[in-house]
Amino acid sequence: MAEDCILETRNLVKEFKGFIAVNDVSLKVRRGHIHALIGPNGAGKTTVFNLLTKFLGPTRGSILFNGQDITAEQSAQIARRGIVRSFQISAVFPHLTVLENVRIALQRKLGTSFHFWRSDKSLNGLNGRAMELLAQVGLESFADMVTVELPYGRKRALEIATTLALEPELMLLDEPTQGMGHEDVDLVKQLIKKVSANRTVLMVEHNMGVVADISDTITVLARGAVLAEGPYAEVSKNPAVIEAYMGTAH
């Protein structure tokens, strides 16, 4: 851990029936950074996230978190270690209220989540903290609304609040601004910047404005392999990167 790297992958490979979706990816994510993972559609970004969180098992390679090999661990276990992900499509609990969404994340720490004989009023003690988290993403006035009724951009903000509830050391965000209008994009961008203050963020993002503004390091993935890595100014001038993006435009 010479350069304080929170997450490292070593020669990560994922094959789907002979098709190589992730090819020999070795990443190093520095603690405290906002690290962006970019690349054309189908490059393998979401698959990398699925490997990191064990929603998929890697074909080869290993994953280290804080220097510890976590390759063999289960998804829920990895989450409890402090790696919490969001999903490319919005990941809320639609028929719970906005407050309940956040509270689900908070309640695990109480250690009563198997107590079927206990009243759910026992969870009300968490409401204060839940409201604080909602306030952080500007959702406090929506607390009692059933989540399915929230506008799309707000759902994504709720997702971030829910993720934050776990106080993750490492947040993985898969296209947090996808499908949003300008204003929402800006809001979420500021939000990510704000919450990254005392944690590390690894995010997949298509919006180059967001990537350029807030990321410290960028890794470009193309056809499953790392094409380039470095700060935005450097990577954006790399001819191979430009070519990869042009390639998909046609």
Next chain:
Amino acid sequence: MSRQAIGYGLLLALMLVAPTVVYPVLVMKVLCFALFACAFNLLIGYTGLLSFGHAVFLGTAGYVAGHSIKVWGFPPELGLIFAALAAAALGWLIGSLAIRRSGIYFAMITLALSQMMYFFFLQAPFTGGEDGLQDVPRGKLLGVIDLTDDYNLYYFVLAIFVFAFWLIHRTIHSPFGQVLKAIRENEARAISLGYDVAKYKLLAFVLSAGLAGLAGATKTLVFRFATLTDAHWHTSGEVVLMTLLGGMGTVFGPVVGAATIVTLQNELADKVGSLVTVIMGAIFVVCVLAFRRGIVGELSALYKKMTGSR
């Protein structure tokens, strides 16, 4: 809260006087199936798991209660508890095997395992095979209250039902119930928040199996026999129908569904004979096509609409 409490109070009062108006054994039958359907609803409605072999728990507990009371001489209350625990244990076994799969695969595994148990019961010496396990004595509750009296038994069955209904209601509205709802709503997200979803599903399955077993054991006491029909896949289908008709994922839907189906079967059996099956099929189709939310679900949606949303 208070309006709900008044509603439950009225219902309870109604149930207390019901046997003076309706044949008590019929009401007890309704209560047994209502409990069975409520237990099933805990899985489908609040966890999103479709078990297609739930009759196995009803049937198994029926035999266990019958055998332990008749052959081993257990008092009725102990027989019921023992049978419910046996069903819960079987639920743990079947649940552990099925829970790693989801959707239709989960349903198929539960069906396959329950069919295995069915054929075991058909062959096993202690079940009486096709004839069933006959002449189970009702005995005396706590050695005092004579349960051969239909009215005494009725209030005992009602107490069991109220307790189980309360337990299910509590489970749904507990920290555990919150996690179950989260799993039903978005399993991947629940995992990514650090929940071992398989463990939660398994506990829900065991609870549901145990309560379905309590229903089956109580039924044996009411009818004085345990039958193969209770373990048959038809019965597994029936509980799906009851829950769907009443409204799955609603607290009271399964009760309404069970009452409707049991009463209908009772009324129609003499009049139309085997056409009952066709009528049940038709109800199922109408339910799926027109009343997706079931009777209680549609009514509460209507009520919400009339009083303005929320």
